[in-house]
Amino acid sequence: MSPPESKAEPEAEPEAGTLRVSDLHVSYGRSVQALHGVSLTVPQGRIVAVLGSNGAGKSTLLRAVSGTLALHRGTVERGTVHFDGVRLSGDAARSVAAGVVQVPEGRRIFGALSVEDNLRAGFLGSARRSRAELRAARERVFAQFPVLAERRRQAAGLMSGGEQQMLAMGRALMAAPRLLLLDEPSLGLAPLMVRRISEIIREINAQGTSILLVEQNAAMALELSDRASVLDVGQVRLEGASADLAAADEVRRLYLGETYETGCGAPDADGDAAYATAASAPSVTGPGLTELGRWNG
Ligand SMILES: Nc1ncnc2c1ncn2[C@@H]1O[C@H](COP(=O)(O)OP(=O)(O)OP(=O)(O)O)[C@@H](O)[C@H]1O
Numbered sequence: 001m002s003p004p005e006s007k008a009e010p011e012a013e014p015e016a017g018t019l020r021v022s023d024l025h026v027s028y029g030r031s032v033q034a035l036h037g038v039s040l041t042v043p044q045g046r047i048v049a050v051l052g053s054n055g056a057g058k059s060t061l062l063r064a065v066s067g068t069l070a071l072h073r074g075t076v077e078r079g080t081v082h083f084d085g086v087r088l089s090g091d092a093a094r095s096v097a098a099g100v101v102q103v104p105e106g107r108r109i110f111g112a113l114s115v116e117d118n119l120r121a122g123f124l125g126s127a128r129r130s131r132a133e134l135r136a137a138r139e140r141v142f143a144q145f146p147v148l149a150e151r152r153r154q155a156a157g158l159m160s161g162g163e164q165q166m167l168a169m170g171r172a173l174m175a176a177p178r179l180l181l182l183d184e185p186s187l188g189l190a191p192l193m194v195r196r197i198s199e200i201i202r203e204i205n206a207q208g209t210s211i212l213l214v215e216q217n218a219a220m221a222l223e224l225s226d227r228a229s230v231l232d233v234g235q236v237r238l239e240g241a242s243a244d245l246a247a248a249d250e251v252r253r254l255y256l257g258e259t260y261e262t263g264c265g266a267p268d269a270d271g272d273a274a275y276a277t278a279a280s281a282p283s284v285t286g287p288g289l290t291e292l293g294r295w296n297g
Pocket residue numbers: 028032033034052053054055056057058059060061072073074105216
């Protein structure tokens with residue numbers, strides 16, 4: 001008698017620490033269908049980027065993963081999100097407990113609270129509770145972002161845009177995420193600060209945290225990430241290794257422009273510059289992306 005066929009479970013091991021989004025359909029109310037069947041994977045330890053112009057559905061995708069969609073009156077109509085082999089059901093607290101933490105678009109720090117209190121808020125969302133754990137988490141964040149240590153008692157709203165982005169990332173790190181969801185961390189920042197934020201993202205990843213990075217700044221995102229997806233009107237138009245995407249003619253024409261090199265934004269009151277990118281140009285939508293569908297490297 002032959003031994004029972006040993007059916008290894010091929011999915012079990014590769015799923016460890018992996019984010020798997022499958023066929024996600026999301027709507028807001030009855031009239032706005034924001035995602036039409038989006039699938040993507042973030043393997044453990046990787047950086048995966050999602051590019052796309054305004055309204056493409058990038059933030060919606062992150063909200064569906066972090067379980068914050070309901071706060072925006074959005075609903076998952078079809079599809080699933082799994083992290084580490086466990087299905088995330090759209091509950092924000094459960095996503096955080098599973099190790100999935102989002103840094104929302106526009107930072108959303110508590111401007112009237114001190115830097116320290118903002119960090120404490122990030123810790124409260126995590127499963128850990130003791131004062132010693134809080135202190136240890138805060139010291140780790142201060143080591144990563146020395147400027148936050150210097151400003152620890154200052155009202156967060158008084159800091160520059162770049163410092164506020166660091167605080168938003170620090171607050172998320174307080175929950176010791178296994179997967180960090182970053183929604184346009186470069187938005188509104190001057191080129192030097194964009195580079196600093198890029199370095200920090202790389203450092204966080206090197207410490208073992210996987211990253212799903214949403215960006216309109218395609219040059220930054222493709223440089224940082226291993227793989228990338230291009231979203232357009234709620235669908236993935238392109239997916240591939242970031243180096244291949246960066247070399248593709250259509251991506252270069254539509255998403256990578258001179259602006260990344262020259263940083264042509266106008267400085268704002270903080271000394272941060274509005275950071276224009278080719279991706280935000282209106283020409284991104286339209287027939288060009290249909291052509292992009294042919295590229296399948
Ligand atoms: N709370 C909401 N209620 C209704 N419609 C919404 C809501 N949030 C987003 N939408 C719509 O869903 C679609 C996708 O929006 P989303 O914010 O996900 O795009 P995005 O790619 O993040 O854009 P941006 O680059 O401008 O941040 C858009 O048509 C948008 O108008």
